[in-house]
Amino acid sequence: MQNHGSLIYEGKAKRVFTSQSSPDEVFIEFKNSATAFNALKKAEFHDKGRLNCQISASLFEVLETHGIPTHYLGVVSDTWMAAQNVQIIPLEIVIRNIATGSLCKETPIKAGTELNPALLDIYYKDDDLGDPLITEARLDKLGLLTNDQRSDVEDLARRVNKCLKEFFNQIDLTLVDFKLEFGITNRRKLVVADEISPDTCRLWDQRTSDLQERILDKDRFRQGLDHVMEAYGEVFKRVQGAYSKPRNYK
Amino acid sequence: MQNHGSLIYEGKAKRVFTSQSSPDEVFIEFKNSATAFNALKKAEFHDKGRLNCQISASLFEVLETHGIPTHYLGVVSDTWMAAQNVQIIPLEIVIRNIATGSLCKETPIKAGTELNPALLDIYYKDDDLGDPLITEARLDKLGLLTNDQRSDVEDLARRVNKCLKEFFNQIDLTLVDFKLEFGITNRRKLVVADEISPDTCRLWDQRTSDLQERILDKDRFRQGLDHVMEAYGEVFKRVQGAYSKPRNYK
Numbered sequence: 001m002q003n004h005g006s007l008i009y010e011g012k013a014k015r016v017f018t019s020q021s022s023p024d025e026v027f028i029e030f031k032n033s034a035t036a037f038n039a040l041k042k043a044e045f046h047d048k049g050r051l052n053c054q055i056s057a058s059l060f061e062v063l064e065t066h067g068i069p070t071h072y073l074g075v076v077s078d079t080w081m082a083a084q085n086v087q088i089i090p091l092e093i094v095i096r097n098i099a100t101g102s103l104c105k106e107t108p109i110k111a112g113t114e115l116n117p118a119l120l121d122i123y124y125k126d127d128d129l130g131d132p133l134i135t136e137a138r139l140d141k142l143g144l145l146t147n148d149q150r151s152d153v154e155d156l157a158r159r160v161n162k163c164l165k166e167f168f169n170q171i172d173l174t175l176v177d178f179k180l181e182f183g184i185t186n187r188r189k190l191v192v193a194d195e196i197s198p199d200t201c202r203l204w205d206q207r208t209s210d211l212q213e214r215i216l217d218k219d220r221f222r223q224g225l226d227h228v229m230e231a232y233g234e235v236f237k238r239v240q241g242a243y244s245k246p247r248n249y250k
Numbered sequence: 251m252q253n254h255g256s257l258i259y260e261g262k263a264k265r266v267f268t269s270q271s272s273p274d275e276v277f278i279e280f281k282n283s284a285t286a287f288n289a290l291k292k293a294e295f296h297d298k299g300r301l302n303c304q305i306s307a308s309l310f311e312v313l314e315t316h317g318i319p320t321h322y323l324g325v326v327s328d329t330w331m332a333a334q335n336v337q338i339i340p341l342e343i344v345i346r347n348i349a350t351g352s353l354c355k356e357t358p359i360k361a362g363t364e365l366n367p368a369l370l371d372i373y374y375k376d377d378d379l380g381d382p383l384i385t386e387a388r389l390d391k392l393g394l395l396t397n398d399q400r401s402d403v404e405d406l407a408r409r410v411n412k413c414l415k416e417f418f419n420q421i422d423l424t425l426v427d428f429k430l431e432f433g434i435t436n437r438r439k440l441v442v443a444d445e446i447s448p449d450t451c452r453l454w455d456q457r458t459s460d461l462q463e464r465i466l467d468k469d470r471f472r473q474g475l476d477h478v479m480e481a482y483g484e485v486f487k488r489v490q491g492a493y494s495k496p497r498n499y500k
Binding site: 105107108115136 | 353355356357358359365369370371372374376379382383384385386387388391392
């Protein structure tokens, strides 16, 4: 179905392949696997790959319309996406609009506290170390980013937040927090990479006030709640309702 | 022996009492208790209170001669110190000159790496949360310090490091890293508070290259090594050799 070459990288939720037609492009396959707590908890969910691929594609297109550079090129099939070949910066940038999750275990900030301006946390992507939170001073010591690059990453992440918060709000979803990854293209351009989906965003349904029912993201899986894929499906339905189907690549 | 009033605070290694003569002063008793790993590991060491009290007193006097403000007033007895009454800022400022300990579990920085300029880590003092590492962005959200105060704390911590590194180097000790706490006096002055001792500093003996023998600090206790108090005693001997006995208060 897609003209992909060899496997470059296999992560917990995606596989990345070379493209046979261009060294500047890759093909990304979204898998049905789900993991949580640094892969201590694992499961397979039918249809997860398709839902995350299509939601991500639409959200990347939303960012594009706001002038935010991403690695996204188009969808190739239900579960495959074409993207620019990037070198991933091994950092997870987490933007938090409402305090929940690990933040409330690591600070005295109470769950539910609105964070305005949003809190930006940076984690070092390393499974062996458990993706630790990293301070700016520690990041400096690692030498992963120049000061300019860090500032660009932070600016882009805040622009993504503004854009997605508004988009989700229109479809009655609250963007609680989300994780971004960034990459550098072969032409040395910084772009938003990876995926943007209920695996990487906390989304609360504004149409219910039930504290469990409103969870439409991977927290359902983390917390052992039922209807995980129904929640992802609801996000998919609303995103495509607001945005229409993502474009096909070539 | 000391004119102390009522107990204000009891920590893992010290007790703090009011002074009957002034609301601006307190008396601090250094205990023989040792704890590690957020108090999961506990022990009593004969003479620890005296050694830490006297070492701290001398080191505070060293800082004073370099114009660095501290809470220290003088020693009252072997295990008691008089100090200014301060409101402790609930942060632990850790300055690292050589990478070791938790830093190497939380980043890919290899143990033994020289950190120049020194790395400054800030931890939020909260036993229930396990004294978590805190980023500048999270610190902002907690509202514990103004930007000016944070900058003053960091400047003071770096001045303390420069001063202690040189002092210890003269007595053949390498200051690997150390923890500082800061307080605000009744006159709103920021000062170095708490203690500075082998409980709060990692000190390596330059007179031996043996990786275990050189450890002259609480790591001996953390790692289950023997001769813990002999190590503290050696630090005491060298500090007083270089500095002489600390002054008595009143």
